[in-house]
Structure formats: structure tokens, C-alpha cells
Amino acid sequence: MNIDLIRAAARRLEGHVRHTPLLSSPFLDDIAGKRVLVKPECLQHTGSFKFRGGWSAVSALDPDIRKRGVIAFSSGNHAQGVAMAAAAHGVPAVIIMPADAPRMKIDNTRALGAEVVLYDRAGGESREDIGQKYSEARQLTLIKPYDDPQVIAGQGTTGLEIAAQARAEGVETADVLVCCGGGGLTSGIALALEADAPDLRARPCEPQGFDDTTRSLASGKIERNTTLSGGICDAIVTPEPGKLTFPILSRLCGPGIVVTEDQALDAMALAFSRLKIVVEPGGAVALAAALFHSQETKGDAVIAVCTGGNVDPDMFKTALNRTS
Amino acid sequence: MNIDLIRAAARRLEGHVRHTPLLSSPFLDDIAGKRVLVKPECLQHTGSFKFRGGWSAVSALDPDIRKRGVIAFSSGNHAQGVAMAAAAHGVPAVIIMPADAPRMKIDNTRALGAEVVLYDRAGGESREDIGQKYSEARQLTLIKPYDDPQVIAGQGTTGLEIAAQARAEGVETADVLVCCGGGGLTSGIALALEADAPDLRARPCEPQGFDDTTRSLASGKIERNTTLSGGICDAIVTPEPGKLTFPILSRLCGPGIVVTEDQALDAMALAFSRLKIVVEPGGAVALAAALFHSQETKGDAVIAVCTGGNVDPDMFKTALNRTS
Structure with a gap:
């Protein structure tokens, strides 16, 4: 896994990925006490950054293998990213999703x-086992949500854009806060920043109770979450950091930042009122860290990646109700 | 009023304006029955395109005149655009706003x-008279919301971006639907398209009951709205088309499109679920026309400008409630 894979993914994504802008608001700067720049990947195709990794992985396959189809397991955003990328390439996609x-x-x-x-996510069968079964029966290529070099490479293109955009905004030294599940996006961004903007530092952000990556970085070895359900940040709940991603996170990232679910909801409401973007709870964790934990960050500015916006209206209203 | 003024405004805005992307969703294409491209000016600084006109007008002033300050009358979006532009230039701003x-x-x-x-918008005193009074007493420069060449020039920079972005998307012939109040944005975009993309045609979109521009274009002379209050599309309610804007609209635009308030609310809900952007009722009128009146448009694609996103949470919930 290296920067060349990310640059190659960027070439395959060109013309297909949406280059998301950097957003800002003086009202958010006031809350954080420093300049806040937001990378709204909720505006990406399918409503999350996962389209980048999906396209990268599907486009990297040998055409003869690709035409048999692909399979993915995902709570939703990776599913949509792979589904849209497969459809655009004219190949079938099977997606294993939790019923909840x-x-x-x-x-x-x-x-x-x-x-x-x-x-059934709460049941005994792992999604990996189910995926493996389908994959073998129909000769589908399994596209893992984060522990796959081409997926990490695709997510890392977000970091190439952030490096260039931060430079254009005059930001030299800053923490780049990333909502973190298995670590595909965080590790991809960390590798891109190492190459193109070494004074920007990636930092994983997680919701309280599902802070496996933060604890793993602190202890130096992979730690598991004790539960995988019950939270509102479903998009970024994974059992533990990935085997490919964790060594990259350990080498390059600053400490993790943990936020409460209430802080994530408040960040959603502020993204609504100040940035005019729709963010899902799991996608708002990094913005919550930027706004409410800025004393834990270094630099005159902080960059937060809003990773997704696939939220049901009822959950969004829950966030809006906190402001009115 | 000509294209050179718009190109000059684009140079003054460079580095200050946000270049908004073009968004799309296959789900919206299905509803319209043709390709839908959305220019989300709700993501502009201050949450609406009005920042462009505000910056253009303030930056065009002679520094000795500018330092005395500026004044504007506005239901809100022009107010914020002028206020932020004035603050960035370090000069005072007085804004006359309706109490409702x-x-x-x-x-x-x-x-x-x-x-x-x-x-009091329902009372007898016109906002123009109040503005004039303040303007004279404090030697402030009045920045009109639409009937001002530098304001039209600033809004027209949206059209320069649309022309280049449509070309990059392979769109040659299409209607460009614009939420229309006094016609500053619509006329500016029309002039920019005439110069840079003559096969794209601007069309004003209005809410039922406040369709002064549509009726004026049909009759060939300026027609007034019979009422100025009671609607939810407050951002684009003006008494009548402007004296500067109407001749441009007459010469360059296709017929107006009128949508219902319910269609505007449905467009807000679809912008939430499919594009992950926050749009206010008046800012959703063009998207409503693209989705629900596509049979009135020409070309294989339709481009809709979502002009603003400054909406209270309660109104936004009203839109979301229509989907759940």
C-alpha cells in the first residue's frame, strides 16, 4: 500500500468522481475558536466517500474477472458505492447488508x-462468512469495505484533494479529522497527506462506545469494540481496525478523538444551518470533534471530513429538534 | 449592462467566491425523465448566490466612497451577501429588512x-423610501438587490460557471432554470450564457401567486404581483421585474415556469434525500420546475439553480414530513 496506488486510483476516478469543495462559515470558526474547513463527501455520488473506493476497486479489476460480478458487505454506504460503480461498468453486484x-x-x-x-447483525453469522459463501458459488470478486489496497487507494484520493485545497486556502499546518470505521478512508488520507502535505496530520474520530481505533492507537495493538449495535453512527461501526489499515494509522495518524452522540447530532444541526449540507450521524463525528474538541487539535485551522449524508428524515429531524 | 461587466466581476470575485459544483442523482433523472444537473448556490458563502452580487458591488466602489459604508434592503439573502462583503472590505453596512x-x-x-x-412589509412605507432616507443621512451607498449593473454582473458569474461546467458534462443544449425574484440572477445568467454557451437558455421560475416575471414575459410589459406576503418563498418575492433586468429577460429568456408551493416543498425533500443539500422554499422553485414540469423544457438535460438554503428548521421539517 503506497502513494502510487492512490495516484493511479485518482487517474481512474477522473471524470467519474465529484471533486467536492471545501466549505466554511464564520459561525463555525467562532464555535471552534479556530478556522474550520469542511470537506463535504456527503455531496459525493451515492452520498458518501465510499463511491471513491468502490470505483477504484471495480475499475482496477481485470475485465474478464470483473464481468462475472462483484460482491460487498456493508451497512449501507460501501454498498451504494460498489453498486453504482458496478452498474456504471455494466457488471452485476451482490450486496450483503445488516437487516437493521x-x-x-x-x-x-x-x-x-x-x-x-x-x-442479522446481532446473530452469530459474520458478514464475512456470508460474503465468502456467495463469492465462491458465483465466482464474484469480493470488494471489502476497507481492508483492500484498491479501496484504500480510492478513499485516499480524498486526501490528494484536501492537500491541494488546503494549500489554496493558505493552510499549512493543521489536523485533518476523519470519521473512522475500519480505517480505509483515514489511512488513505494519511498516506496522501504524507506525500503531498506532510504538515497536515490525519486523526481518526469515533463515537463514544465504538472507539476501537482510538483505543488501538493508544495501546499500540488492535482492540475490539465490545458491541456493534445500539448506536446512531451505524456508518462507522466496525468490530476493529483493519489488518491493512491499522499499521498505516499507527505510523501516520495523531491520537483518535472520541465524541458523544449528542455532539454528533449538534454537528448535524450546525452543518444544516451553517453549511447547508445534509450529514448523517456517523458522517458528522469529525465535524463534532472539530467544533467541540478543538482544544485537542493542533494548528491555526482544523479540517473535518463529513463522510456521508445518507440519513433517514426522522433521524435528521431529531438533530434539528436540538436547535429549535 | 454587458458581458464585459460580468467578466470583470468574475475577476474581482476570484479567490473570494466559492465555485459551487454541479450535482446530480440518477433518482432525480428518473423523476424528470431527463438528465438533471443542479447548481447548488445554497453552498455559496452566506448560503445563497447573493454573496456574488454583494461582493461585486462593494468591490466595484471607489475606495473613498466605499469607506463611508453601504446600505441594502432585502428580505434576507441579499442582506447577508452585502453584510459579509462589506465586513470583508472593512466598511459599515446598514440593512433594511422586513420584520416578518x-x-x-x-x-x-x-x-x-x-x-x-x-x-413592516404589509404597511404603507416602501423599503426603497426607507433606504433612500438612511442613504442620504449617512452618505451610504445604496446597493440595490437586482436593479444595479454591478449586482447583475456578480450574479452573472454563476452563468459563466454553468457554461463551463455544462460543457465539461457534455451538455450542449438545455434549459437553465433559475429561481426568479427581481431578475438579477436570471438576467445575469442569461447574459453569461449568451456569450459562453448560446445553446443554453435561461428560464425564470416562480411560485404560484407571485409570478410577475412569467406574466410580464408573456404580455411583453412589466406586470405586478397583487400581493407580496403570505407565501413561503419569501426569498424571491418582489413587486415586479426590474427596470434593468426586464429588457434582458425579454430579449434572452424562454417563457417562465410556475410551480406550486407543494412542489417546492417536495423539491426540498428530494434535494435533502438525493443531493444532500439544504434548500429554502424560494431556492427550490427551479428544481421543482426541473422535476415536475420537465415536459415544459427543451433539450436532453435540464440545469436547475438552487439559489439559497437559508431556511428555519421548522420549515425544513415541514418539507421532510411530506416524505415520511
Whole structure:
């Protein structure tokens, strides 16, 4: 896993990925006590950065292998990213999703042309086992959500854009806060920043109770979450950091930042009122860290990646109700 | 009023304006029955395109005149655009606002450093008269919301961006739908398209009951709205098309498109779920026309400008409630 894979992914993504802008608001700067720049990947195709990794992985396959189809397991955003990338390449996609994933994510994945297989997240069977079974029966290529070099490379293109955009904004030294599940986006961004903006430092952000990466970075070895359900930040809940991603996170990232669910909801409401973007709870964790934990960050500015916006209206209203 | 003024405004705005992307979703294409491209000016500084005109006008002033300050009358978006532009230039701003404007717009305008003067929109005194009074007493320069060449030039920079972005997307012939109040944005975009993309045609979009521009274009002379209050699309309610803007609209634009308030609310909900952007009712009128009146448009694609996102949480929840 290296910067050349990320640059190659950027070339394959060109013309297909959306280059998201950097947003800002003086009202957010006031809250954080420093300049806040937001990379709204909720505006990416399919409503999250996962389209980058999906496209990168599908486009990297040998055409003869790709045409048999791909398979992915995902609580929703990776599912949609892979489904749309597969459809654009004209190949079938099977997506294994937890039955308790937000309805909108399940519906969207089906509408994007994928065959959706639901499983019980609280039950005994791991999604990895189910995925393996389908993959073998139909000769589908498994596209993992984060522990795959081409997926990490695709997510890392976000970091290439941030490096160039931060320079254009005159930001030299800053923490780049990233909502972190398995660490695909965080490690990809960390590698891109190491190459193109070494004074920007990636930092994983997680919700309280699901802070496996923060604890793993602190202890120096992979730590697991004790539970995988019950939180509102479903998009970034994974059992533990990935085997490919954790060494990269350990080498390059600053300490993790942990926020409460209430802080994530408040960040959603502020993204609504100040940036005019729709962010899901898991996608608002880094913005919550930027706004409410800025004393834990270094530099005159802080950059936060809002990773996704696939949120049901009821959950969004819960966030809005905190402001009115 | 000509294209050279718009190109000069683009040079003054460079580095200060946000270049908003073009967004899209296959789900919106399905509703319209053709490709839909959305220019989200809700993501512009201050949450609406009005920042462009405000910056253009303030930056065009002679420094000795500018330092005395500026004054504007506005239901909210022009107010914020002028307030932020004045603050960035280090000069005072007085803003005359209707007392029934959304609270968020009044609060934001004050927070951006402007002195806000409220007036009764239903009463007898015109905002123009009040503005004139302040302007004379304090030697402030009045920045009109649309009938000012430098304001039209600033708004027209949106059209320069649309022309280049449509070309990059392979769109040659299309209607460009614009939420229309006094016609500053619509006429500016029309002039920019005439120069840079003559096969793209600007079309004003209005809410039912406040369709002065549509009726004026149909009759060939300026027609007034019979009422100025009671609607939810406050951002684009003006008495009649402007004296500078109407001749441009007449010469260059296609017929107006009128949508219902319910269609504007549905467009807000779809912008939430499919584009992850926050749009106010008046800013969603063009998207509503693209989605629900596409049979009135020409070309294989339709481009809609979402002009603003300064909406109170309660109104936004009203839109979300239509989907759940």
C-alpha cells in the first residue's frame, strides 16, 4: 500500500468522481475558536466517500474477472458505492447488508441495480462468512469495505484533494479529522497527506462506545469494540481496525478523538444551518470533534471530513429538534 | 449592462467566491425523465448566490466612497451577501429588512456585523423610501438587490460557471432554470450564457401567486404581483421585474415556469434525500420546475439553480414530513 496506488486510483476516478469543495462559515470558526474547513463527501455520488473506493476497486479489476460480478458487505454506504460503480461498468453486484441498516440505504442499494442479501447483525453469522459463501458459488470478486489496497487507494484520493485545497486556502499546518470505521478512508488520507502535505496530520474520530481505533492507537495493538449495535453512527461501526489499515494509522495518524452522540447530532444541526449540507450521524463525528474538541487539535485551522449524508428524515429531524 | 461587466466581476470575485459544483442523482433523472444537473448556490458563502452580487458591488466602489459604508434592503439573502462583503472590505453596512423575514436571516445579518433596521412589509412605507432616507443621512451607498449593473454582473458569474461546467458534462443544449425574484440572477445568467454557451437558455421560475416575471414575459410589459406576503418563498418575492433586468429577460429568456408551493416543498425533500443539500422554499422553485414540469423544457438535460438554503428548521421539517 503506497502513494502510487492512490495516484493511479485518482487517474481512474477522473471524470467519474465529484471533486467536492471545501466549505466554511464564520459561525463555525467562532464555535471552534479556530478556522474550520469542511470537506463535504456527503455531496459525493451515492452520498458518501465510499463511491471513491468502490470505483477504484471495480475499475482496477481485470475485465474478464470483473464481468462475472462483484460482491460487498456493508451497512449501507460501501454498498451504494460498489453498486453504482458496478452498474456504471455494466457488471452485476451482490450486496450483503445488516437487516437493521437504515431503510433508505437498503432501498437505494436495490434501486442502484444491486441484488441485496440481508443478515442479522446481532446473530452469530459474520458478514464475512456470508460474503465468502456467495463469492465462491458465483465466482464474484469480493470488494471489502476497507481492508483492500484498491479501496484504500480510492478513499485516499480524498486526501490528494484536501492537500491541494488546503494549500489554496493558505493552510499549512493543521489536523485533518476523519470519521473512522475500519480505517480505509483515514489511512488513505494519511498516506496522501504524507506525500503531498506532510504538515497536515490525519486523526481518526469515533463515537463514544465504538472507539476501537482510538483505543488501538493508544495501546499500540488492535482492540475490539465490545458491541456493534445500539448506536446512531451505524456508518462507522466496525468490530476493529483493519489488518491493512491499522499499521498505516499507527505510523501516520495523531491520537483518535472520541465524541458523544449528542455532539454528533449538534454537528448535524450546525452543518444544516451553517453549511447547508445534509450529514448523517456517523458522517458528522469529525465535524463534532472539530467544533467541540478543538482544544485537542493542533494548528491555526482544523479540517473535518463529513463522510456521508445518507440519513433517514426522522433521524435528521431529531438533530434539528436540538436547535429549535 | 454587458458581458464585459460580468467578466470583470468574475475577476474581482476570484479567490473570494466559492465555485459551487454541479450535482446530480440518477433518482432525480428518473423523476424528470431527463438528465438533471443542479447548481447548488445554497453552498455559496452566506448560503445563497447573493454573496456574488454583494461582493461585486462593494468591490466595484471607489475606495473613498466605499469607506463611508453601504446600505441594502432585502428580505434576507441579499442582506447577508452585502453584510459579509462589506465586513470583508472593512466598511459599515446598514440593512433594511422586513420584520416578518425568517428569524435566521435577521439573526445572521446582525451576526455578520451589519446594523439591521426592520420595517413592516404589509404597511404603507416602501423599503426603497426607507433606504433612500438612511442613504442620504449617512452618505451610504445604496446597493440595490437586482436593479444595479454591478449586482447583475456578480450574479452573472454563476452563468459563466454553468457554461463551463455544462460543457465539461457534455451538455450542449438545455434549459437553465433559475429561481426568479427581481431578475438579477436570471438576467445575469442569461447574459453569461449568451456569450459562453448560446445553446443554453435561461428560464425564470416562480411560485404560484407571485409570478410577475412569467406574466410580464408573456404580455411583453412589466406586470405586478397583487400581493407580496403570505407565501413561503419569501426569498424571491418582489413587486415586479426590474427596470434593468426586464429588457434582458425579454430579449434572452424562454417563457417562465410556475410551480406550486407543494412542489417546492417536495423539491426540498428530494434535494435533502438525493443531493444532500439544504434548500429554502424560494431556492427550490427551479428544481421543482426541473422535476415536475420537465415536459415544459427543451433539450436532453435540464440545469436547475438552487439559489439559497437559508431556511428555519421548522420549515425544513415541514418539507421532510411530506416524505415520511
